[in-house]
Amino acid sequence: AYSQYRARQGVLLAAAGVAALAGLIVAVDLWRAQDASADAQDAATQALRYRQLYTEVQREFPASPVGSAVLKQTVDVAANLRASGRLPDDAMGIVSEVLDTHPSVSLETLAWRHGRFADAVSAFGNSATTTPGGLPARQVMQITGTIEPFAGDYRSAITTIRDFADELRRKPAVADVKIVRLPLDASSRQSLAGSTSTRTEQTLTAQFELAVTLKDGFPGGQG
DSSP, rough: OOHHHHHHHHHHHHHHHHHHHHHHHHHHHHHHHHHHHHHHHHHHHHHHHHHHHHHHHHHTSOOOOSSHHHHHHHHHHHHHHHTTTTOSHHHHHHHHHHTTTTTEEEEEEOOOOOOSSOOOOHHHHHOOOOOOOSSSSSSEEEEEEEESSSSHHHHHHHHHHHHHHHHHSSTTTTEEEEEEEOOOOOOOOOOOOOOOOOOOOOOOHHHHHEEEEOOTTSSTTTO
16 A cells, blocks of 8 residues: 555656646747747838838839839840840950961951851851851851051962961861952952053052851850
């Protein structure tokens, strides 16, 4: 009977301890819940205050001709164009590197285009048009220049121009270089006119023109 009495006392003490622990846990949970509720209330109050401030500031904005959805669409389109834009910086950098090794080559004009062209020559023709499909978009350049100083040695000038074109062609990003015009066109289609009795002062020039096509994998080459 005494052992049973001691056992009942132990069970009661254990139950009392568990009840006390449970009460402590409940009290802590209640305190945390109250703290979280207070934080949530503060956050809701701040959100309401910010909305009121935004509404007050918004009233001072000028009237927009379009809605916010159209403005967002415009910003998205501008971001896409900026990400896929094509700039001639890298292409012109290649020409600049080759010019450094050919001091006698004087650059006059450099035209740059990006599109689906049959070749670089046709890209800068009078009726240049892009091909809608079947060809990759490429960067093409038209280079016009002259040899300076030039005293009438056309053979040396042509050799310099060919060397200039060959060095451009050896650049990893260059797909093709075509010599469109040389200083002296010796074809039979050219006609000569003048008088042997009249002496005319002429300024000798050694102008040339190149058409350069960059490779498809070059930065900005496809799109």
